[in-house]
Amino acid sequence: MAGTTESQSYILLQNGTIITHTPPRNPNDPYTTTILRSHSLLIEGSHIASIAPTISPPSPSTRIIDCTNKLIAPGFIDTHHHLWQTQLKGRHADEMFLDYMATGNAQSGSYTEQDVFWGELGGCMESLDAGVTSWDPFEMDPEYMPKWLFTQLSDLAKAQPFGDGRVRLGFAFDGLFLPKEMVVDLFDKVRDMGVKLITTHYVNSKNPIVNAPSPVTLLASYGLLRPDILFSHANELLPSETALLDQHGGSISTTPNTELQMNFGFPACFRQDAYSHASLGIDCHSCGSADIITQMRLALQSERARYNQAFLDQGKNPKVPNVSAEQAYNLGTILGARAVGMEKEIGSLAVGKLADVVVFDATSPSMICAAEQDPVAAIVLHASVRDVEMVIVDGVFRKEGGKTLPVSVEREVAGLGGGERKVDVGWEGVVKELLKSREGIEEKIAKLDSGKVREGIIGMMHIDESNIVDSL
Ligand SMILES: [Zn+2]
Structure with missing residues (x-):
């Protein structure tokens, strides 16, 4: 004993x-x-x-x-985070969605494998520094069904477990405009591979610039809506869709910082019909800090402002606030765990x-x-x-x-030469690599024709530019 x-x-x-x-x-x-x-x-x-x-x-x-x-x-739980974007931090302070898509999301193409590694590691360390201990990383390839996709996914599935079982395989997919048979086949395949969570960005026909069918309604009609699906943002979630989430399962990730900036609408997490499905995420730490506390605070106070304004408009004052600090705290902790299907563990x-x-x-x-x-x-x-x-x-x-504290990284993956297979890297070491990597990415971005990138995004996402206006 x-x-x-x-x-x-x-x-x-x-x-x-x-x-x-x-x-x-x-x-x-x-x-x-x-x-x-x-x-x-x-x-x-x-x-x-x-x-x-x-x-x-x-x-x-x-x-x-x-x-x-x-x-x-x-530990706080972040259910939606584009972790690779560390080197793009500070670029998007005064940008709207379309600008961010061009100068941010589309710049994954300017990244080398090592840039992705250091970007992700920097993002992970910023999260850990803030007490975020679980997150749902998100990455998107502009080509929806590249040939390497299934090979890489099945190789990854076979190579599990990662990080002592703590890192689990997820799948991010925004290609719901593809034919039904392709989508059903894809979801069946990734679920068979043991993928624990599937995330997709939520947009519906109310969006002024992106015209897309709502993924909740669509996936339910395909018989694919299950508790393992996480919809990011979901600001304009339809009441009929919260009923579908009640019936079939599925969660939402509210990311107040980017949603409030980029005209996604008020965060949905405090809506009475959505709260039990909701959680908080960072979305882009290239647009703001990666701590969940800030998201709790932004969600709470913006929801109070929305509620209070209706009273103010009628010359009245509400007796009590409509939502509590405890509800915000729960979104960043236990409800986050529930949203990713890990309520029993974290x-x-x-x-x-x-x-x-x-x-x-x-x-x-x-x-x-x-x-x-x-x-x-x-x-x-x-x-x-x-x-x-x-x-x-x-x-x-x-x-x-x-x-x-320092983390152990594999030299080959990190692009570090010589010595043992693994090496401990402290934050100072990460800083050195990130600054170098940022410079390389910056050089590539400077050579790009930004108008062309923007046109590409407009075409790919079927963006209706006529609704992008200077003023009302
Ligand atoms: Zn996102």
């Missing part, structure tokens, strides 16, 4: 304020948060082993961390779940007093990435003392 205990690794987070979730009695009831003050949390290997007022260290080698004056939350702090844990400094200038008063409000409305002191994923430290 002693032998087993010695070989197992333990982390004991002692005497912190732990935010837990109480599961609803009925599936349609909301989750509620419970605050456990002066509690401890024990991690055994990759899982949470115990949460109690006091826990004794199970072995002499237990790593004990004093969490007095700290908030302990689950999204809350509970015994038996994976040890994805974020520790906040509750005494920072921004968190002080707020964390004492209301830990959930402190995170949703007061915290920033600065306050994220530690991040643990699968029982492994990824950030400590406010700094992201």
